[in-house]
Amino acid sequence: MxxxxxLFLLGVIAVGLPIWLHRLSSENxxxxxxxxxxxxxxxxxxxxxxxxxxxxxxxxxxxxxLVLLALAFARPALQGAAxxxxxxxxxxxxxxMDVSASMQHGDRWERAREAALDVVDAxxxxxxxxxxxxxxxxxxxxxxxxDAASVRQSINALEPEYxxxxxxxxxxxxxxxxxxxxxxxxxxxxxxxxxSSMPTRFAELAAQTPLELQIHDxxxxxxxxxxxxxxxxxxxxxxxxxxxxxxxxxxVSHDAVLELNGARVAELxxxxxxxxxxxVTFPAPELRAGANRLEVFxxxxxxxxxxxxxxxxxxxxxxxxxxxxxxxxxxxxSLFLTAALEAVSGPLxxxxxxxxxxxxxxxxxxxxxxxxxxxGVLGAAETEDLREYVAGGGALFLALGQxxxxxxxxxxxxxxxxxxxQIGARSDGFTIVGAMDSGHPAMAGTEELxxxxxxxxxxxxxxxxxxxxxxxEQGAPLxxxxxxGEGRVVLFASSLDRAWNDLPVLPVFVPLVAGVTxxxxxELTVQTEAQLGTTLSPRAxxxxxxxxxxxxxxxxxxxxxxxxxxxxxxxxIGFYEVVGGGLTELVAVNLDPNESDLTPxxxxxxxRWLSLNAGSVQxxxxxxxxxxxxxxxxxxxxxxxxxIVVVFMESWVGNWHLRVRRGIAA
Amino acid sequence: MSERASAAAPNLLSPEVLASLSNLDLVARxxxxxxxxxxxxxxxxxxxxxFAEYRAYSEGxxxxxxxxxxxxxxxxxxxxxxxxxxxTHLVILLDSSAxxxxxxxxxxxxxxxxxxxxxxxxYLAARQHDAVxxxxxxxxxxxxxxxxxxxxxxxxxxxxxxxAEPGTGTDLSVPFERFQQYQKGRGLVCVISDFYCEPxxxxxxxxxxxxxxxxxxxxxVLDPEELxxxxxxxxxxxxxxxxxxxxxxPIFMRSRYRERIQEHLEALAKTAARANxxxxxxxxxxxxxxxxxxxxxxxxxxx
Numbered sequence: 019m020x021x022x023x024x025l026f027l028l029g030v031i032a033v034g035l036p037i038w039l040h041r042l043s044s045e046n047x048x049x050x051x052x053x054x055x056x057x058x059x060x061x062x063x064x065x066x067x068x069x070x071x072x073x074x075x076x077x078x079x080x081x082x083x084l085v086l087l088a089l090a091f092a093r094p095a096l097q098g099a100a101x102x103x104x105x106x107x108x109x110x111x112x113x114x115m116d117v118s119a120s121m122q123h124g125d126r127w128e129r130a131r132e133a134a135l136d137v138v139d140a141x142x143x144x145x146x147x148x149x150x151x152x153x154x155x156x157x158x159x160x161x162x163x164x165d166a167a168s169v170r171q172s173i174n175a176l177e178p179e180y181x182x183x184x185x186x187x188x189x190x191x192x193x194x195x196x197x198x199x200x201x202x203x204x205x206x207x208x209x210x211x212x213x214s215s216m217p218t219r220f221a222e223l224a225a226q227t228p229l230e231l232q233i234h235d236x237x238x239x240x241x242x243x244x245x246x247x248x249x250x251x252x253x254x255x256x257x258x259x260x261x262x263x264x265x266x267x268x269x270v271s272h273d274a275v276l277e278l279n280g281a282r283v284a285e286l287x288x289x290x291x292x293x294x295x296x297x298v299t300f301p302a303p304e305l306r307a308g309a310n311r312l313e314v315f316x317x318x319x320x321x322x323x324x325x326x327x328x329x330x331x332x333x334x335x336x337x338x339x340x341x342x343x344x345x346x347x348x349x350x351x352s353l354f355l356t357a358a359l360e361a362v363s364g365p366l367x368x369x370x371x372x373x374x375x376x377x378x379x380x381x382x383x384x385x386x387x388x389x390x391x392x393x394g395v396l397g398a399a400e401t402e403d404l405r406e407y408v409a410g411g412g413a414l415f416l417a418l419g420q421x422x423x424x425x426x427x428x429x430x431x432x433x434x435x436x437x438x439x440q441i442g443a444r445s446d447g448f449t450i451v452g453a454m455d456s457g458h459p460a461m462a463g464t465e466e467l468x469x470x471x472x473x474x475x476x477x478x479x480x481x482x483x484x485x486x487x488x489x490x491e492q493g494a495p496l497x498x499x500x501x502x503g504e505g506r507v508v509l510f511a512s513s514l515d516r517a518w519n520d521l522p523v524l525p526v527f528v529p530l531v532a533g534v535t536x537x538x539x540x541e542l543t544v545q546t547e548a549q550l551g552t553t554l555s556p557r558a559x560x561x562x563x564x565x566x567x568x569x570x571x572x573x574x575x576x577x578x579x580x581x582x583x584x585x586x587x588x589x590x591i592g593f594y595e596v597v598g599g600g601l602t603e604l605v606a607v608n609l610d611p612n613e614s615d616l617t618p619x620x621x622x623x624x625x626r627w628l629s630l631n632a633g634s635v636q637x638x639x640x641x642x643x644x645x646x647x648x649x650x651x652x653x654x655x656x657x658x659x660x661x662i663v664v665v666f667m668e669s670w671v672g673n674w675h676l677r678v679r680r681g682i683a684a
Numbered sequence: 685m686s687e688r689a690s691a692a693a694p695n696l697l698s699p700e701v702l703a704s705l706s707n708l709d710l711v712a713r714x715x716x717x718x719x720x721x722x723x724x725x726x727x728x729x730x731x732x733x734x735f736a737e738y739r740a741y742s743e744g745x746x747x748x749x750x751x752x753x754x755x756x757x758x759x760x761x762x763x764x765x766x767x768x769x770x771x772t773h774l775v776i777l778l779d780s781s782a783x784x785x786x787x788x789x790x791x792x793x794x795x796x797x798x799x800x801x802x803x804x805x806x807y808l809a810a811r812q813h814d815a816v817x818x819x820x821x822x823x824x825x826x827x828x829x830x831x832x833x834x835x836x837x838x839x840x841x842x843x844x845x846x847x848a849e850p851g852t853g854t855d856l857s858v859p860f861e862r863f864q865q866y867q868k869g870r871g872l873v874c875v876i877s878d879f880y881c882e883p884x885x886x887x888x889x890x891x892x893x894x895x896x897x898x899x900x901x902x903x904x905v906l907d908p909e910e911l912x913x914x915x916x917x918x919x920x921x922x923x924x925x926x927x928x929x930x931x932x933x934p935i936f937m938r939s940r941y942r943e944r945i946q947e948h949l950e951a952l953a954k955t956a957a958r959a960n961x962x963x964x965x966x967x968x969x970x971x972x973x974x975x976x977x978x979x980x981x982x983x984x985x986x987x
Contacts, residue, residue, distance in 0.1 A: 049919070049920040049922060049929070050919050050920070050921055050922065051786065051921075051922050051924050052786065052910075052921040052922060052923060052924065053783040053786040053794075053878060053880065053907070053910055053923075053924055054783050054878075054880040054923055054924070054925065055921065055922075055923035055926065055928045055929075055930050056880050056923075056948075057941055057944040057945050057948065058921060058930045058932055058936075058941065059930070059932070059936065059940070060930050060931055060932065069918065676917070
């Protein structure tokens with residue numbers, strides 16, 4: 019027997035309480051002084067004896083009640099010594115369940131489950147059993163065990179995934195798991211034997227560990243499958259084409275349906291040729307701003323629903339310009355910035371330089387973002403205009419150049435700094451970049467920033483919630499990502515001309531400006547499609563942090579973990595939604611097209627695979643085997659039942675005892 | 685004092701009120717004055733301080749009793765006579781055995797109640813210039829104050845009563861023998877006890893006194909719990925005098941015991957009547973009125 023919560027046994031100490039109270043009571047059973055015993059006579063001996071018996075019975079029941087209560091909380095369970103039960107002739111049956119997406123086809127999974135259960139039933143009672151699920155990876159569902167019931171439970175609890183299986187990886191994973199086990203091992207692979215799951219090199223199917231391989235094929239001849247293999251948004255943006263394919267199919271009429279953001283926008287009848295491919299072209303629907311959900315699916319679906327639809331994220335391209343605020347539009351800072359901005363590829367085509375006073379005349383929301391070449395040129399009115407613009411969802415790149423020296427706080431953001439700029443601490447009169455947040459979306463490809471020499475800079479104090487993108491060797495921030503309302507401000511703590519640094523004339527200036535530009539404009543090249551089984555983080559879609567919602571609506575990355583850099587494993591097909599900083603980005607996850615091809619492995623290939631793993635091992639290695647503890651049989655429900663009985667008995671005997679004590683006739 | 689005020693005032697004779705007074709002399713005064721206040725509204729009890737008649741002063745009379753107002757008007761000396769002013773004595777036999785220490789909840793002990801009664805009787809007698817004596821006993825005589833009407837005697841008696849503590853067992857023959865040994869004249873004898881003895885044993889002690897011409901009053905003091913015990917559950921009851929313990933059931937205490945104690949009380953009353961003694965049962969939760977009335981009845985009979 020084992021106790022799952024032995025600490026509760028301390029409660030047994032409470033047994034001392036009724037014993038002590040009963041002892042006190044028995045030593046002095048209501049002893050009272052009375053004037054005279056002249057008229058008294060002792061109680062009937064029978065009644066006194068009955069009282070004593072009831073008294074002891076009551077004590078025993080109360081002690082038993084406390085012991086049972088402590089025992090119930092200690093959760094006793096019966097556990098057999100599994101190791102001792104293994105015979106020398108015992109074998110290990112490893113049931114490898116293929117949980118790839120193709121196993122969802124029709125009733126393959128039910129057949130697979132039955133096959134696995136048959137293996138369990140057929141295994142001799144002294145043999146060990148273990149279940150391994152192979153899909154995106156190999157996962158052992160517990161250690162080898164003699165407990166067939168728990169193995170059955172594991173098999174019944176398994177469900178196929180959306181992953182793809184590679185038999186080479188399957189064999190190597192099983193091989194790795196069985197390494198060191200000196201027990202005759204039979205590996206039962208329960209799979210649909212997809213040809214597409216075969217490895218490139220046949221030799222990968224051979225296990226290093228001697229084992230006997232048995233393959234339980236759950237596929238059936240003549241199984242057909244249709245799939246949407248790909249979606250292409252045609253160049254020019256006026257057409258959408260989808261590639262549909264049939265595997266082992268007959269000509270059957272389908273409807274190819276195009277959905278945009280959940281709404282059906284086009285539908286075309288199509289007959290996929292037998293074992294062939296057909297491309298369906300839809301007129302491109304009108305996209306809305308930002309990310310759009312595009313989906314093509316077959317109607318009606320078939321027995322493998324997972325590949326009957328395919329997902330794609332499309333963003334509407336929008337040409338936008340950048341407003342460059344500078345005191346001298348023909349000054350060096352404007353020159354360098356304009357050159358760098360115009361070098362940036364993408365839809366950002368124009369840079370519009372204006373004087374600070376002209377800000378109020380512009381509708382700032384029409385620009386992708388605003389660049390202020392030197393914060394010192396901004397007056398109070400311009401500052402207020404920019405603050406309102408950023409807070410409403412705008413973006414600003416703000417440099418603290420030579421004219422900012424007379425300020426004590428940064429316009430728009432309000433960062434505090436000393437009025438004098440710092441001179442570089444190095445003996446040769448400059449400082450360089452120290453730490454960099456290479457994970458920040460705007461900092462991609464800016465490693466050479468460390469080459470830049472900074473002669474002067476403004477020592478800023480980051481505010482709560484700021485992200486320091488790069489800092490100088492002294493620890494002073496150089497680039498700060500600051501959130502303001504719905505928008506963002508990237509602060510550069512030095513000048514954008516050559517007065518305080520040599521950055522504008524270094525090659526890294528262009529990727530830095532490109533990165534900042536893309537980040538602030540929201541046009542950063544972000545991940546919009548990902549493979550099943552890979553990971554996704556908010557930063558991968560250009561967000562500094564945020565929540566990630568899975569296609570089924572569940573929070574894959576909760577708000578508590580948002581911004582911590584955590585990643586989410588993509589294990590569902592559909593659209594993952596990344597929400598953060600007031601923005602929503604989408605990532606489409608599709609099934610591996612290889613899973614759609616249900617063509618079975620050639621029989622001779624199966625034979626060769628089996629022959630590769632026809633080795634035998636000697637038994638007797640059970641002593642060194644790490645076994646799963648057999649599921650303990652819980653005893654606490656019995657203890658609880660007994661406790662209830664004792665409670666009732668205690669109440670009854672207690673009442674009886676009190677009646678006797680009070681002299682009430684029974 | 686108005687009727688309403690009198691009704692609102694606490695009963696000065698109740699054991700609880702008396703127990704709150706620290707001094708036994710004060711207890712006696714409070715009880716007697718409270719009692720007399722009640723008597724003034726009861727015409728059938730003319731007694732003691734009530735004026736009876738004038739008598740010409742003769743040599744030997746106490747000049748304190750001369751009515752000087754009459755002398756002023758008539759130039760003759762007259763002495764005021766009061767009812768009840770006779771030469772008699774009161775001897776109180778106070779039982780201080782261990783059983784007298786018994787008290788149930790909220791009640792004073794039997795000994796305390798007996799002390800209140802003894803002190804009150806002594807004070808009442810002293811007010812009438814009767815000689816007051818005291819015998820405190822259990823198995824032996826613990827204190828003996830022969831009757832005397834000397835000034836200061838009352839205080840000595842009260843002091844002796846106050847000092848009485850629960851002793852051991854009870855032996856009624858001892859105080860009666862001592863009484864007979866020292867007391868020859870007729871008088872009033874008040875025996876205050878719980879009378880846990882056989883009626884015949886009590887008779888042996890009382891009868892000689894009756895033959896001697898003494899008026900004997902037996903005050904049996906019992907706690908309500910002794911008369912009507914209300915035991916909630918079986919208990920081990922221990923005799924306060926002998927230490928004998930006995931486990932009794934509530935059934936017995938509610939039925940058989942009550943019958944036994946009633947039989948005992950009835951036997952005591954009959955035995956007292958046979959000895960020509962007056963018998964009165966006093967409960968410790970009752971005021972002293974009835975006891976004092978009984979005493980005065982006897983006192984009048986003696987007067």
